[in-house]
Amino acid sequence: MSNSDESPRASNAAGTPYGSYAANDSNSDGSTRELGPDDFFPNRGAVCATGFERPSIPPRPSVQVPAVGDPIPSVDALVQDDTALEHDTHVLRSRLELMTALNAGLAAHASVLHEGLDVLRDRAREGYNIGLDAVDRLSREVETRDPTLRELRDENVELRARDSCVTEWKTQYDNLCRTTADEAAAYQDAQDRAEAVSPT
Template sequence: MARRRDVDADDIGLVEGVLDTNDLEAAGCVVCALGARRPRLPTAPQVQLPVSGAYVHSVAALVADAHALQRENQELRAQYELVSAHNAGLAAHVSVLHDRNLAILHRAREGYRAGMTRLEQALLSRERVERDYADLEGRVADFRARADRTEAAET
């Protein structure tokens, strides 16, 4: 069973950094392939147990009821063992999927931080360009004003 420290974001097969639905499913996982099935309880036999201390009409019927209850008990035990094994498999499966999801979340956070850094740099660059543009507009206005004064002085 994979633990959090054993799963790295690079273990997830991403093509060109894009998540696919197959990345969220365990490849070749028996649980995913078969799906979870709910076990059914066996049908209860019609057994009539006498009250303690009551008269028993037929010992043979009592023995048959005891055998029926024993078979039901064995079926229930087998179902319990199957369900326990199935639950252990599901727990392992959930642990692996949880660790993969944590790795995907980690990668998403890294991508978000990188994107926010790029956005901040782009905004700062834009602000710098806008300031430079405003300075250039001011210089052009000053240059035109000087040119107009020079023209006015020459005429």
């Protein structure tokens, strides 16, 4: 019966093992190593940087339990089998503890991501509401300014009409001035001719 089975190790970002639950971690007095604080991830999101433990099938037991009717082994063999089974049990328990710690780290990191998503969603909703308020405000301003714009357009049309009338009146005045000047000149010429032919 062999006690050389080893279990995977979890490492941090620098490659330093957080802890081991391998069979070789047994102390010199034969006792097995217990998980300590360093075996757990201190940061809630550290599990993403350190990786995670993939589920795997536990190793086969190093002891074959005799079936009913098989010959009973010697006392020394039973003691060895008991020691081996105790070691295998500790290895499995250590694997379970580490897997539980890793799962807790993943759950904590998922919680951090969920909180971040909640914050982003709240900010997006706030920005969306601000945008809606801005659109409503601009719509009200446009509705308020529409009558003013219509009044300005009407005034502009009226001013253009007046300008056209002024231009027409100026043209008529210029024509009248020219006609009057021509008539005055003709009258003066007629008067001069009349004075020239009249007896003195």
